[in-house]
Amino acid sequence: MxxxxxxxxxxxxxxxxxxxxxxxxxxxxxxxxxxxxxxxxxxxxxxxxxxxxxxxxxxxxxxxxxxxxxxxxxxxxxxxxxxxxxxxxxxxxxxxxxxxxxxxxxxxxxxxxxxxxxxxxxxxxxxxxxxxxxxxxxxxxxxxxxFSQRLPSGPRPRGDEAVAALTPREREILSAIAGGLTNTEIGEQMFVAESTVKTHVGRILMKLGLRDRVHAVIFAYENGLNGHHRSQPD
Missing domain, CATH: 3.40.50.2300 (Response regulator)
Structure with missing residues (x-):
């Protein structure tokens, strides 16, 4: 949306x-x-x-x-x-x-x-x-x-299929979102412009069929993407 x-x-x-x-x-x-x-x-x-x-x-x-x-x-x-x-x-x-x-x-x-x-x-x-x-x-x-495993979730792509559709950079950004970082903080950590981060976030939400970054956090925790990763080039 x-x-x-x-x-x-x-x-x-x-x-x-x-x-x-x-x-x-x-x-x-x-x-x-x-x-x-x-x-x-x-x-x-x-x-x-x-x-x-x-x-x-x-x-x-x-x-x-x-x-x-x-x-x-x-x-x-x-x-x-x-x-x-x-x-x-x-x-x-x-x-x-x-x-x-x-x-x-x-x-x-x-x-x-x-x-x-x-x-x-x-x-x-x-x-x-x-x-x-x-x-x-x-x-x-x-x-x-x-609570991520205790409450029913709405319709969304199967986790393994959805995660496979993400690029390595998108998975890294999703992990950073799950860690509570803002777009500005993610950009600083990955040495990219905030506008670039926003573009990646938009693609992540679209690929995963999620409403916003709150639900991206939930998805990340449910699928083991809440760790910290080293920055990779686009």
Missing amino acids: EPVTAAPGRSIRVLLVDDQNLVRMGFRMVLDAQEGIDVVGEAADGRMGIEMSHTLAPDVVLMDVRMPGMDGIAATRTIVEEHPQSRVIVLTTFDLDEYAFAALRAGASGFLLKDVGPAELVTSIRAVAGGDATISSRVSRRMLDL
Whole structure:
């Protein structure tokens, strides 16, 4: 799926979905202080989040996982299916929350802890709005190790066939993505331009039939490509 990004010069529209008013208030205070980010609404549960996504068309939805009524997993699945222009970042209090991982399976583009620092929160929102994805560096490796084999995965190519279709450089970049590196960091490590890395990432996602780099991380862990490799020439 080609990511739909916010138009140049337009503020990133953010919808907050959390049943705790104080949590929403805290995120709003952080985001309202940021240039280029506009909190367009707040919802107290998943169903309300879906309804507000219909009317507000947010670029990014900050979605709590555990809420009364409709939880964040079901809401994420519906928003991703009905509003592909809206990207979802799931939030949780627990760094090993199986429900949050299920939300990634449902199509979320990111995973953050609720105690995330303001700088990381803003960076993650900007990354997701730009078509990238984010997983908290504190929890990505442990979460994927624990749950990648326990939760059902969606349709995708068989791992061995898909991996065989990747070039050595693409496998190396996929491994770096699984290690939590950004495109900039990968470019620096491999001595190539960030634009070249982005091109490789796009080809990897296309070949593997994956939605974004979060799901590329999951695929890498499931297929043993989460190690570190030495750089090879293109």
